[in-house]
Amino acid sequence: MLKGKHIILGITGGIAAYKCATLTRLLIKAGAEVQVIMTPNAKQFIQPLTLSTLSGKPVISEFFTANTGQWNSHVDLGLWADALIIAPATASTIGKMANGVADNMLVTTYLSAKAPVFVAPAMDLDMMRHPSTVRNLELLRSYGNHIIEPAEGELASHLIGKGRMEEPENIVKALDAFFAASEDLQGKRVLITAGPTVEKIDPVRFISNFSSGKMGFALAEECASRGAHVTLVAGPVALKTDSANIERVDVTTAVEMHDAVMQRLPQSDAIILCAAVADYRVENVASSKIKREKTENPVIQLTPNPDIAKAVGQAKRDDQVTVGFALETDNENANAQGKLERKNLNFIVMNSLRDKNAGFQVDTNKITIFTDKGDVINGECKSKRAVAHDIVDVLYQYLSKHEN
Numbered sequence: 001m002l003k004g005k006h007i008i009l010g011i012t013g014g015i016a017a018y019k020c021a022t023l024t025r026l027l028i029k030a031g032a033e034v035q036v037i038m039t040p041n042a043k044q045f046i047q048p049l050t051l052s053t054l055s056g057k058p059v060i061s062e063f064f065t066a067n068t069g070q071w072n073s074h075v076d077l078g079l080w081a082d083a084l085i086i087a088p089a090t091a092s093t094i095g096k097m098a099n100g101v102a103d104n105m106l107v108t109t110y111l112s113a114k115a116p117v118f119v120a121p122a123m124d125l126d127m128m129r130h131p132s133t134v135r136n137l138e139l140l141r142s143y144g145n146h147i148i149e150p151a152e153g154e155l156a157s158h159l160i161g162k163g164r165m166e167e168p169e170n171i172v173k174a175l176d177a178f179f180a181a182s183e184d185l186q187g188k189r190v191l192i193t194a195g196p197t198v199e200k201i202d203p204v205r206f207i208s209n210f211s212s213g214k215m216g217f218a219l220a221e222e223c224a225s226r227g228a229h230v231t232l233v234a235g236p237v238a239l240k241t242d243s244a245n246i247e248r249v250d251v252t253t254a255v256e257m258h259d260a261v262m263q264r265l266p267q268s269d270a271i272i273l274c275a276a277v278a279d280y281r282v283e284n285v286a287s288s289k290i291k292r293e294k295t296e297n298p299v300i301q302l303t304p305n306p307d308i309a310k311a312v313g314q315a316k317r318d319d320q321v322t323v324g325f326a327l328e329t330d331n332e333n334a335n336a337q338g339k340l341e342r343k344n345l346n347f348i349v350m351n352s353l354r355d356k357n358a359g360f361q362v363d364t365n366k367i368t369i370f371t372d373k374g375d376v377i378n379g380e381c382k383s384k385r386a387v388a389h390d391i392v393d394v395l396y397q398y399l400s401k402h403e404n
């Protein structure tokens with residue numbers, strides 16, 4: 001699981017720092033890229049040269065590199081990292097992390113990082129038991145940091161008790177297990193439609209809707225970050241995709257979206273139909289611009305577009321999971337449940353335009369999920385990415401049932 005992962009190894013000033021040579025070597029052997037950041041005190045316990053040699057990268061310790069004056073950006077490092085391990089974590093660093101005392105490069109990077117953080121404390125048993133350490137570790141847990149509990153054994157003080165930094169092999173195992181659990185969609189192929197479709201009236205005008213694509217793109221990012229290979233069939237939107245796990249297919253019209261989806265349907269494990277597809281297209285598209293003087297009362301003749309969700313529902317195999325969306329203005333529940341059945345979906349995500357902060361253009365959403373088993377799951381108003389997380393949790397349950 002660690003192959004290609006960007007790991008920041010933060011080393012602080014404790015005797016267990018010598019174990020970081022082995023920890024670095026094991027992480028590199030597992031295929032990770034390791035950037036070591038040392039606190040000034042850590043350098044009293046292990047030479048930066050040992051760690052830069054093992055990691056293949058210069059060790060960072062100060063805000064500036066002394067001989068070049070180059071600024072080491074804690075923000076960039078925090079964004080680069082897939083995980084941070086602070087090992088050994090002394091009582092002092094744990095205290096600084098818990099209380100935001102950003103007086104060195106390591107704690108500033110910790111405060112900037114968005115990635116999961118693992119803390120492997122190492123200290124004498126009385127320090128470990130002190131109420132301030134206990135409270136600070138509790139604070140770190142409350143921030144969502146993972147504490148790799150120290151082992152029992154003989155300590156540097158020759159006292160025997162809890163405080164030995166966990167062995168490097170076990171730290172690597174903990175990290176590996178974390179990535180395995182967080183990549184629960186590993187090996188799955190997810191096809192997602194997103195954004196609006198655009199249907200031409202003439203070479204300069206079109207019919208479309210207010211969809212921004214934000215919900216579909218958040219779902220794509222969420223599935224990709226959980227290890228899935230995502231094909232994102234997107235109508236015209238102003239959004240970018242960053243993940244290497246997302247293959248993007250840009251389309252304009254509903255017919256193009258339909259064809260792109262149906263072509264990729266057989267190889268997909270899950271299909272999420274999040275696009276706001278125009279239900280009609282113009283039958284009499286003008287080949288040149290409709291001119292005001294020549295056409296006083298123009299008539300735009302509409303013809304139905306394919307219902308992509310319905311076509312998928314009819315063609316899908318039993319082992320494929322389909323998810324639809326319903327954006328409603330009234331009779332929300334009945335309309336959503338009708339679509340669930342009509343389109344042969346496994347579950348449908350309903351949002352009501354009557355809810356503030358839900359629907360088109362905004363960054364938040366409030367959803368209700370109706371499943372084919374009759375379950376109704378009500379959600380809070382959350383960011384679209386957090387909503388995507390909840391939807392993908394339900395998708396994961398369906399996918400794992402199909403595996404068994």
Ligand code: CTP
Binds near residue numbers: 305
């Ligand atoms: N959908 C689709 N193709 C269409 C229309 C809708 O794939 N031509 C999908 C949407 O992506 C969504 C679900 O079907 O997952 C419901 O879309 P919605 O527009 O709410 O439903 P419609 O079937 O178009 O019904 P209506 O417009 O009457 O509410």
